[in-house]
Amino acid sequence: MTDPHEEGQGRLADLLGNSDAKARVRALAALLESATFSVVVFKTGPEITVDYLNRAASITAAVAPEAAVGLPVTQVFPTVDVSLLQKLLAGSRPGAPQAIKGLLATGSAYHVDSLRLDAQRVLVIGEEMGDEVSSRERLEALIESTDAIWRSSDLHTMAPLIVEQARRLLVDIDVGLCTQTADHPESLRVVAAHSDWLEVGLQIPTAGTFIGQAADTGLSVESTTAPEVSAMGPRLRGAGINTIRAVPITAGEPLPDGRRALGVLEFGKRAATPFTDAQRRLMDEFGKLVGLAAHRAELLADARESARRLELSLDVAIALASSASPRAIIELLLDRALVSVDADRATISRLEGQEFVVEATRLRSGELNWTGLRYPIESLERQPLVKRALETRSAVIGGQLNVTDAFEEVQQQLAKMRSTVTLPLLANHEPAGLLVVSRTTEAAFTATDVSTLQLMGNAAILALRTARLLEELRAANEVKSRFLNLAAHELRTPITLLRGYASMLSDGTIDAPNQMLAVKIIKDKSTELSRLTDELLLAVRIESGSLNVEVSDFDIVATVRAAVAELARDGVLIGSEVRLIGAENAMSARGDAQHVRTIIENLLRNAILYSDQAAEVQVRFAKNRDQIEVAIEDHGRGIPEAERDGLFQRFARVEDGGAMSTGGAGLGLYIARWLARAVGGELELIRSEPGQGSLFQLRLPSAPAPALNARPARSRKAAVITQV
């Protein structure tokens, strides 16, 4: 047995899929499968064969209905009078049904109606004689109904046609067609009628009426004492109508809004006698036929609406993609989202690392709030709706957001929302944001709404990414050009002196006693230039990610000593003192010794350059669990509070240092911290007081045991390196 639902779908597919009349009539015949009268399609030719027979016809067939198709008529219906049949088939012309009465087959008297479908096929209906209504008329009307009704685009356009055809089908019976809309579930409205007691526009309550019952149950209802039992009693009595049959016009499946019936056909007559079986079958079959046509029309309308939405979303997507400002993109998205699905509130959020950032909310009133609130991603645990949408990467229709923690204003807004859809926005198949759209009405968001929003939302999230990247790129470019300017300036400073003194030496401006001084300046500035070049190169390598880090175990004390020796050679330490405390033994650290030496040199150079008088710098070593701590403390100018925040950023320079120029590209601490982290350590400013000095701490992982060969302890408590 086929599932009736599947069967209905199949029939619909047949009807929709085939544009030629032959296929449609076949589909129509399928519809008549359940009819109690016989329907047979004969194929004419040298021999008459059976092309189709319905269930009723198969009862009189000699072979199983599945096997009958294609067989000669004499084999399928051995009792049939072939000469009479030949006459009937020969007389059938397309579009002109004919009827004969007689003994087509032995033993039964039939009304026989025929209609030529095409050059070869003829449809024949046989019904036992005795019916008052001519089956020829019915067949004709049914065939015509299909074509006429089929061409209509929706139930409302079809309505007058349906009523007209029903009248032809059922002579002397009043008929009206009512439809139900989602926003008025309590009544049905008459959209077409041929009667005195039903007029177009009349609202018929669903409660206590036959129409209502048929719409609710999806089944036909009949009564011969209608005025007594219907809520429409007085009206029926006034028109003298006693017998009513209400036939639901059903779709293949319940509608998304829960309706079972698209509408109801109501038939009525004065006589208080039941309708005949033939009439009932005709009414019910006609109802089914209209239902299929209407459902198809709804599907088509839906498809048209989807196409329109798709077009709209594509337009929005294009507009979004060409927008370069994140704010403009968000505004456009929220605006269009509300309009396109007729919603009242829309919020877009984005996922940024471990944070969930609510960007903005727009209300139908036009109010737009730039929220900017950030929540840790764990807080989504309390939002099952959002969590589910992000995890399943698909939209969640319905449900409510947990707003207990939200601002009162947001709580009030959301309290008014009755229907919500929560859509994850995907970029490269990964959740990158969230769009929540709500309505104040109960109307649920449809699949079309979701796909419209999804398309717009995904376009927006991609556009947002691009726009943000552009902004970052612009900022990075600005930083680069600032860097280049600064780099050029810093390199030119020593060059100015090199060039100046070299030219003065060669043109004789400098006399003999001053010549040694000039040479010393040239030497110092060459060193500075070379150091600056190294620093710039290091920064460029860090920025481009091409700096190598080679991790090994090394003695941190020896590394600091080497850094001090290097500074001494460069003359930086002149007049200053660097004390190493706790440096009696070697201390094995893990990292890149070369990079660590650069860190120490940078810290010591700063400590000395930012001291006005003879600098006294202390370097303290300590081991704390599995870390080596190197503290570098000076008693120099200190760092003003306002400059501490950006201290480790590129181009940071303490400018309020006093009269003496310190030079440098502002890269020393940036490089030092970067290197510290690159070797698995950390560099921090522990404290600083203007006029009192600063204390920096470098922490490095200590080398795991066995340690490096310990050096023999030094006799001095503190190593003092002084150069005057």
Next chain:
Amino acid sequence: MTTARILLIDDDPLVTEMYTLALTRAGHEVMSAGDGPRGLELAAGYQPDLIFLDVKMPRMDGIAVLSELSQDAMTRTIPVVMLSNYDDRKLVRQAESLGAKQYLVKAGTNPSDLAAVVEQWHEAPPPGGAAAR
């Protein structure tokens, strides 16, 4: 060659020292200021024939100094030549619009070149004359 009174405003003592040496050798009288406020003070009090002004200085940059010089009646007519290692277009235009006579890059200028610059502006029309560049 006439002797001119020159004011150098620059925060790098090594640079001022070098230029002082060169200009003195060329027969000029030189005073120097290590920052903007001191420079403004000297410009008003010392009334130099020409000012060489650095741009990048702590507390008050050369553009701010130039702006004040051009607004003060005491200093308005003193020719100013910018002498800096910053030379981005925006800065140069800004300095020119504030009345700087010339914009020189230190690293591209020999100390002896400054003497020629002094010649050019010292012998320019006397104060009060056409103040155009």
